Amino acid sequence: MKARDVMTRPVVSVRAGTTIREAIAILTDKGFAALPVVDDAGRVIGLFSESDALAATSGADHRDDPVSTALSRPVEVAAPTDDTAAIAARMLRGRLRCVPVVEEGVLVGMVARRDLLRVLVRDEDVVAANVRSLLDDYAGSTRRWSVTLRRGAATVTGEFADEAERRVVTALVRTVPGVTSVQVGPVHADLAWTD
Known part of the structure; x- marks a missing residue:
């Protein structure tokens, strides 16, 4: 099975200039583990995860800062044709909760742990x-x-x-x-x- 068979689409993403407050609202509203952060061309420049949100809001209040100040880089990505077993192994090795799927550099989907587990059950x-x-x-x-x-x-x-x-x-x-x-x-x- 390939990434294209299990990936979630359309993808909810945010831009680098989105505020941390807005990104947290999307994370909590949608129940996502992370959001891909994309540039104007739709290329993934980072991920904004629950951990990033917690780190950005502990101590000083940075909720109105752009999400680009708190995202995780570099980002592991997959291609739509990548085998799901290989993606699962990468996720386990890197302790990743989700992986953006890109085609010709542009974000086309997301594979989360739950997507891989859904196939197994x-x-x-x-x-x-x-x-x-x-x-x-x-x-x-x-x-x-x-x-x-x-x-x-x-x-x-x-x-x-x-x-x-x-x-x-x-x-x-x-x-x-x-x-x-x-x-x-x-x-x-x-x-x-x-x-």
């Missing part, structure tokens, strides 16, 4: 049922394919009219959270279109 029967429901909807509420799921690997068997339909089904199944890979049966020779 998904019952495969629920994931398989979600795949079946999606495929039944695609097929006009008829059951055309059988679905099995083992450790996130989905196998779809049945008859496909042509290679295009096989590719569409593969793409649809990949969109279901909890599916890590897809194996789709071959096009049925009797149903294949001919010109």
